[in-house]
Amino acid sequence: MSIIHVNQIGSKIKALFSEKIDKSDLNPLDKEIEFKVLTRCLAAYAVYCIGETLIDEAALAVVDGADDNGIDAIHYSPSNKRMVIVQSKWKKDGSGEPDNGDLRKFKDGVLDLINLDLDKFNGKVNAKRQMIETALAEFDTKFDLVLIHTGANTLSRHNQQVMDSILNELNDAGDGTSEDVVSFHHLNQAIIHGGLASGMDGEPIDLEIGLSQWGKIEEPHLGFFGIVAGEEVANWWGKKGKRLFAKNIRQMLGATEVNDEVKRTIEEQPENFWYYNNGVTIVAESIKKSMVGGNSREIGSFKANNISIVNGAQTVSVIGRYAQEGGANLTKLRLPIRLISLEGAPEDFGASVTKTNNRQNRIESRDFVSLDEEQIRLKKELSLEGIEYNIVRSENIKTSPATIDLSEATVALACASTQVGLAVQAKREIGRFYDNLKKSPYKTIFNPRTNGIYLRNTVFSLRKIDEIISNMITSLPKKSGKEYGILVHGNRMLAFLVFRKLEIHRSADKFDFNADDIDWNANTQSTLQKLMNEIEESYKDKFLATLFKNASICKSISEKM
Template identity: 30%
Template sequence: MAYPVQVRNLRRQLSERFRPLIDMSDWGGRPDEEQAFLSRAVAALAVKLETSSSDEDAARAVIDCDTDRGIDAVAVEERGERQHVTLVQAKWSDKGEAGFSEADVSAVIRGLDYLLELEFHRFGSKIDRHAGKLDAALNSPSPKVTLALALVTGTDLHPNTRALLEEEIGKHNLDDDLVDYKIINLRDLHREILGEHAERKVDLDVQIHGVGRVTDPLLAYYGTVSTEEVAAWYSQHGRHLTARNIRDALDVSDVNEKIRTTLVKEPEHFWYLSNGITLICDRIRKHGKGAPTTGGNAGFRLEGASVINGAQTVSAVFRAVQQKPAKAAGGRLLVRIISLEDAPAEFGDRITVAANTQNPTEERDFRSRRPEQFDLRHDFALSLGLNYVIKRGVPDPSPADGCTMTEAALALAATHASPEFAARAKRDASVLWENRYYRPLFGSKPSAQRVWRCVQLLRLVRESLAQEQENLVGRLGSAAAHGDLLLTHVLFQTMNTEDIDAEGPDAAKSWGARFNAVADTVRRALRWMVVVVDGAYGRNSQLSTTVRTIERAELVARGLYERVLSGEEPPSDSESRVDQEPGGRGGQLTRAVWAIVDAGSIQDGTVLEFRPVTTPERRQLPRWIEEDPKRARAVWKNNKNKPLIWSVDGLAYAPSTLVRSMRREAMGNDQQVQGTRYWHVPGKGSLIDIAQEARETLNLAPDSAME
């Protein structure tokens, strides 16, 4: 079935809104440029639908190109204390029949894998402007990734395709909820463009149990509604149901997950554990069964209704009922309905603001009132002369002056005897305030000395990993990005900690010596960690998933204890170092540029792109490049000494010389680098990759010449 009217309206709106904003310079008059633009515009609209982005930011989120690895747009957004990454795959169809095949699933999952491993060089250069945020988000505690499939079609995915997609996503989650997916179809896209011009009116039919009524000064009803009914509201109206809410539902957050879990596991307790929802409407009319008598059941029609408090609850209820309909549909929750029919002007806005500006109470807040936290604060002050901040809203102390209760909980979890604590904290740090984790961490009333030394160890591990990341890419770079808590656990379990509670100069001196050894131990443990993970789960396994999964974290920790204690040096890490060319033996290797020139792998005049490689480069170089895009381009000339003609000055450079010069200007960093990692031929890979193919073509041994 075709959808000509909806597709025509969508096409017109996409063109009007995104034509001036979406970069099409890389298309260069190639065939089907209009189709390519529309696909990119759909991706941008999907970003708008899933995030709070402006049209400009949504257009900037588009990374579609010949080497996009199935990912057409990326967006990073902080939702509460959780980083959320949206990855969009978009498909345009003039007939409203865009398909999504099993091959498309494989492509987008491969792109997801590359992103989770922080291998941004696998993508086109448009991702570089997002790499810093992606890096930080994917290395944050309990990130969330949503694959949004934006398809201009009115039909659902084929069952086989959906099954494959869910199977592949399941491999990334194990006992975690790192990745999920969402289908955005033609109806969703059409509603979104309509919403830019006119807010859709929502009329709700509501059945309330145990009705209560307020008549003065404004008419309002309150009572209980079923979760099945609330889910039906959201199924029919989606985000339009929360149009007046200050904070949209934004379907995925740590709060939503807790709401959903409660409803799925304990539907009979949901009424007691949920804060309920508040709706305002233009008018309330009697509708359906029952009369609006106090304590009875009654049906109402709400004209112009909107959920102004509890948007996350509504969204989570909908997801829970989708997940476990037989169980979750049996829950109940409180509802409050306020009619604005006789209200003063702008009173609805006052209700909305008031309902959304109360500070939510978290489990952490209850723990901050526990006696052991007050005792720790006093112990920090009297024993160490340091600050231990236990309440939210109080400024964090400087690193030299103390720590917060949250940092202490993370450090105690990382150093706990069981790696389960490190894995759970990496997955979602908020679980540390639950009894099953809080009591083992704080119930024994740890001394200020113990807590402070654990905090210092975690900080030193993180500092050491950050220094390692200066030169690391690939598997080691990913391990350095994600392995902080698990490696802190391993270091703590393999060092002498008998005097961790001891005071006095001798203990301080002893611990100072142990802390001085942390950097070298981290260097070795990090490399052994990759060896253990690859041996157990393969080189294509997700390191980010491994450190968040209890079973895997336990196995990896067991594999690391003995290796760290032995002091044995791990295998060479040249494959993951930016200051070495991979694959060498004893420092000998056929020069990459020589191999390329001898094989004729790149034609004179080919334009190359510069791509940041390390985490610091992703943070600092994209902005510098955007100031003058010519900085990221060079023209190839088949010369073994200086093959790159930089577009900025027209001069010839060796790859490493040029990269060092760029880093020096943009970052003030003059360290040695292997420049062939940084310069890419679009669609073919880096000079390193091309050189490897050239060597195979020439049948050159890897140690046939000095680098």
């Protein structure tokens, strides 16, 4: 049936993306034009699925063409700090898998992209330079590498080894641990066909939902609440996929920290899932209770017509994908659920439920920092110095001479410490500082000895170094090469080395250094030159994007310098 499935996939993705992708570089008389269009549509579909984007955004992500360096689509979402990088292969006979050489080309292209060696790419990729640089510079950006093809096979051992090698390299923290900064997704014919068969928007979804310990509210609008089993939620996802969230404003968009935490709970503490998770909210055109269970509140079965999950999309998607990966803990999973009927409700009530549920911002680890007594003390100390210290997360914070944000304070104190590993962590994943407020690395930089004036001075000093680095980048003749890569990827390491050279840490107790009395430009320039020399001598062939996130390598550089 593979040929039939391939033809069905082709018809569907062309209908979705063909008129939206760029085809200006294709020759209408080219005998391969149909194949090339399908390849690009397939790449867009991969972005749509993995990047959880709108169809138009997915189409704009396609960069396939001459000199694409093995990469067919690139998309970055600032809202969830995730970059999707795709290689697409259209196999018209529906058999086999991509060649090993194609995967090696994809691997090399990904490394070139992450290393900002954009001279090796076509104009389509370079048109996204600002987006790529932003993704690489942002705190906690994670990467999804996607291989999508219409072949029927799983990956052979040799092909899997290619992808494993890049995952191992990019996820190696250099301290004997591995962090999931980069993930790999293999979408073959069966997965593609199954996803398309479940529909993109399609017909209304009706669900039979089994609740235990259920209750009911009748006024002013009918609603039910209770506990739903993890296996049942996984079944919704398996059958309906993203269509479950058609009316959800954010759909599955959101910080991956939330997704990671949900999955961690499933894997490590499934029996506590009900206590830790906010659950799911579903609106439905109508909800009817069946006769199952009678009048008992212990168990009940409900028929919900034309439903949409308006809150809990991330929870449902993580549970669904966990099930697809063969997760073993679903039988232990229970989560809270609300079912809200729109029958007899005002016309705009469903929209109001959707909006108000999505206005509630997610809770991140860093949000609990605002309750830490050390942060409250620092905020008071800085207030007396005329500085507003923002320790509550907000999207509207703009730093200024009178304003400091927690994130830049964390980076500044990490770079001003004597521990190069802290500077590496600030570059690699700053969110880890806030995982446990009672232990390192958080307590190493935020403790009773940390005072407000020292924090202010280190932040203002880091701003000077960052400004110098920015000016250096602007003055470079081209945005590529070793120096450019070090300035972009090694900015935190460079700041650490400058701070150490000036022995800023010795001021932690006296906190009496004046940032304006230091020649930051000369110190940064000379340190950069030494850093470049050391990398050229000892790490000439290392990818800079991973080098500066590797704790052991950075420690070695620090010791040699």
